[in-house]
Amino acid sequence: MNSYVARLYQLAGQPSRRIIGLMSGTSLDGLDVALCRLTGHGPGTQLELEQFRTVPYNDDTRARIRTVFAKEQVSLEYLTLLNPWLGSLHAAAILDCLREWQIAPHEVDLVASHGQTVYHAPQHQHQRPDFSINATLQLGDGDHVAVGTGIITLSDFRQKHVAAGGEGAPLAAYGDFLLLSSPDEERLLLNLGGIANFTYLPRTGGDASTAFSTDTGPGNTLLDGNVRTHRPGLQYDEDGRLAAAGHVHNGLLAALLHHPFFAAPLPKTTGPELFSPTFLAEAQQRSNTATLSLEDTLATLAELSAVGVARAVQAAFAERPAPTAVYTSGGGAHNPALMAALARHLPGARFQSTDVLGVPGDAKEAILFAVLANEAVAGQPVAIGAGRQRVPAVSMGKISFPG
């Protein structure tokens, strides 16, 4: 028997596994590295987050990713080169973290690598009559991560979801459901990354078929892009200071909200392919607001992100009250201007960080991929959701051996 197959078989039978989850999201701020001890599997999964670090991307890495990121046309040669280059970069980042944490690679059982999304193309977004399929592309080849670290690696999680009829995202529902359901309350888990999304969790023991997750529209992506354009050198509006100094422009807000995405049924996914600088420029042109101050534009964009979340929550809970327990994660939770807008648009909500649940908000997405790898190796396909909100019950991730 191949010794790695034997190792996987052994890992599957162990009571717990030590798994590194990797996530590099749409904000391109860096690679999140979460060292997790996962005990059990399925609804009994227990998480201990042993270490967490974001390894920042330098300007060169960001520029390389931006060369292809969310672009309809790119150099095929560049894309081909970027795939293994990112895999090797991620492997080096893991080794660097392990050195700092004084842990040897052989003491880690698995790596769960999300890779870098460079293009997300659900059918509603690409609208090509010649391809009636959903598609999504993550770079950072898993074999390079496995060979570079010496650790068995699972990667490319989203393809199975697409193959089973999903849009490849959001996958958060699976891990959120396993780690964060509570017998005491139903919950909304609101992630404010480049794109915003939420997971609805019924009480544990309640009707699991009602759990689901959906994107809601932009989180920080339009805010970040606008800041970068007008304040070169800044990556984002720190602590939302610029947005807080501005006023919402209702004309621009209406032009932004005009897009059918905001009225589309749930669940839905999106990305910076749609919510791009061009999307903003077109809305500015239609509303005659191209010369609006940076502060007012940012205040309006924060409002847009909050309205997107509120509309999706209203659509999901048209027939009954929405959960009031809302747990936030992602970088946008550190933006007080965005959080203030959300508080206005979700009046009954009690906002807390997922930190209070033992899952630090900044680490949550990386942890979720460790949970998916744990399920793929030791668990069963997770069945949650029903009807239009059905989440395909599949195990996800492709397995790469180091040798």
Ligand SMILES: Nc1ncnc2c1ncn2[C@@H]1O[C@H](COP(=O)(O)OP(=O)(O)OP(=O)(O)O)[C@@H](O)[C@H]1O
């Ligand atoms: N102190 C802060 N003040 C304002 N905004 C902040 C702050 N800290 C982080 N952010 C925002 O959070 C962003 C990073 O968020 P995060 O890392 O969750 O995104 P991501 O994981 O790349 O996105 P996605 O979840 O869409 O893949 C930054 O680009 C910035 O917009």
Ligand SMILES: CC(=O)N[C@H]1[C@@H]2OC[C@@H](O2)[C@@H](O)[C@@H]1O[C@H](C)C(=O)O
């Ligand atoms: C295609 C893709 O990478 N989507 C990301 C992105 O970032 C946030 C939002 O858009 C979400 O749909 C997803 O990530 C999280 C981890 C998810 O799949 O749940």
